[in-house]
Amino acid sequence: MTDVTETLTLIAKLYRIEKKIKRDNLDIRLKVRKKESRPQLAKILLWLRKHKHSHLPKSPMNQAIQYTLNIRKRLTRYTKYGRLPIDNNLAENAIRPIALGRENWMFVGSENGGHTAAILMTFCATCRKLKINTWEYLKDVLQRINTHPMSKIDDLLPGRWQKLRQQHLNYNK
Secondary structure: OOHHHHHHHHHHHHHHHHHHHOOOOHHHHHHHHHHHHHHHHHHHHHHHHHHHHHOOOOOHHHHHHHHHHHOHHHHHHHHHOOOOOOOOHHHHHHHHHHHHHOOHHHHOOOHHHHHHHHHHHHHHHHHHHHOOOHHHHHHHHHHHOOOOOHHHHHHHOHHHHHHHHHHHHHHOO
16 A cells, blocks of 8 residues: 555545534534544554655655644644534635636736626625525626615625525515
8 A cells, every 4th residue: 555545544534533423512523533533643643753754855745744743733633622623624615716716817807807806706605605596696686786776785795685585485485
């Protein structure tokens, strides 16, 4: 088994533990993490220390090992609390469109175009977070915005729009 495969196998065990306790309350999660995740993390850290000198100092594998050992306290912190997730994937996924679009924004045509793109992306991200169909939201708002009273403009923001739309749908049943 290669070093990478072996490491990923050890890490996969941590994620299997998390999957198993995903819906449990915080106390049970913490208990399982102490009993199962901590020993698994100890195995991983031991493996990293053991293999640290098996690679050239400037090699990508050694740099990855060194980096991981340097942040071990941050990597294991989730085992001390039931409420913390194992990783920051939620945050990473939320900012991914920004990171991917960063290079493209240099070519939006003008500063005003950039501001407009940023506003639309914010609306789209908010819709995703609220589980709103973005196309449905934008279509409805753009069709109504010219005739919508300025005093009620907040009603067109995604969260407020969603509540009002739900009330409207329930009223028409």
